[in-house]
Amino acid sequence: MRNKIYIATKTAATTPDEFWRQLETSLHLLRTDYLDLYQFHCVNQCYRPEDGTGMYECMLKAKEQGMIRHIGVTAHKIGIAEECVASGLYETMQFPFSYLSSVQELHLVEACSRQNMGFIAMKGLAGGLIHNSKAAMAYMTQFDNVLPIWGIQKISELEEWLSYMENTPSIDEEISAYIEKEKLELTGDFCRGCGYCMPCPAGIMINQCARMSLMLRRAPSAGWLTPQMQEEMKKIENCLECGQCMKKCPYELNTPELLKKNYEDYKKVLAGEVSVN
Structure with a gap:
């Protein structure tokens, strides 16, 4: 059964000691001997071999020991993401992406494709602002290297997304018009509700x-x-x-x-x- 399941997780570690501790914790809690994909999470720099942090070396060692199969990275800042993609050191990039994304984010997807990198689309519903799951899914299917990961809170939501695996929607005239209308209303400087700004010293939510x-x-x-x-x-x-x-x-x-x-x-x-x- 294990070879039919693809397990991915991430680490926010910034030191080798944290890296190994978190990796062991993940393996234990997930009850597995290896992870198919292990990702540096929300990085503020592109970890590289011999950069002085020892972090990329940890990934390489974990891969050599069979604890992980593939090395990925997640980012929220476009400049850092672009640097990670250009480095050629990572097999996947996880980044916010939806039909509200900017041209710069579209270029990031294209850069991943050129590097033969998988692109994992987080926040495909823009932090809850997108309500039309069919339109969201149809948009994603335009990109061969994009795999969306959807936030799911209810069984009904899981069933809805699974239904698209058998009957995958595609962009048509109606959906295109809907997306363009949404972009006019929502594109710009809006909060995605990620919560990375928290806690606020004044107690503001x-x-x-x-x-x-x-x-x-x-x-x-x-x-x-x-x-x-x-x-x-x-x-x-x-x-x-x-x-x-x-x-x-x-x-x-x-x-x-x-x-x-x-x-x-x-x-x-x-x-x-x-x-x-």
């Missing part, structure tokens, strides 16, 4: 508050207008302007400004000046 305007319009608004949520949004008034969130944001957003913009819109919705669904 940034990964929800910074995308509130979109959530009010793309989900039933009642759940976002509760007294509890109003209290969370009010915390934006206590923003320290410390810039910690901006430094940690993988999308390099101006998070404090995004919070203010969303809060102003939220207050208008509460006051009845702006209507939402």
Whole structure:
């Protein structure tokens, strides 16, 4: 059975000691002798042989010992991702990708193809902002080297994605028109809700508050207008302007400004000046 299952996981280790400890933990918890794909996760640099960190050497040794089969990397910053792809040292790149992606991200997919690298598309639903799974899947099928990984919380969602394995949707005129409409509404500087900016020293729930305007319009608004949520949004008034969130944001957003913009819109919705669904 094991040879019919492809197991991939990742490590956020930044030292060799952490690397080996996390690898042993993963093997133990996954109850396997080897991993098919092991990925450096959310890297801030492209690990290379003899770069002084010893990290890439750890991957090579683990591969020699049969603990892993393939070496991959995940990134959130496009510059780091491009460097990793150009290095020729990795077999897969995992990066946020959806039909809302920019031209630069499309070029990253193409660069992976030229390097004979697999591209693992995370956040294929753009952090929950994309609701049409058929359109999301159809978009992905255009790329031979792209494998999407979908966030799944319910059995019904799993069944929905599995159904596309047998009846895979493809881009047609209707889906193309739908995607173009979505791009007009959503493309730009918006929070994906990844949470890498957290925790906030002022206690602001940034990964929800910074995308509130979109959530009010793309989900039933009642759940976002509760007294509890109003209290969370009010915390934006206590923003320290410390810039910690901006430094940690993988999308390099101006998070404090995004919070203010969303809060102003939220207050208008509460006051009845702006209507939402």
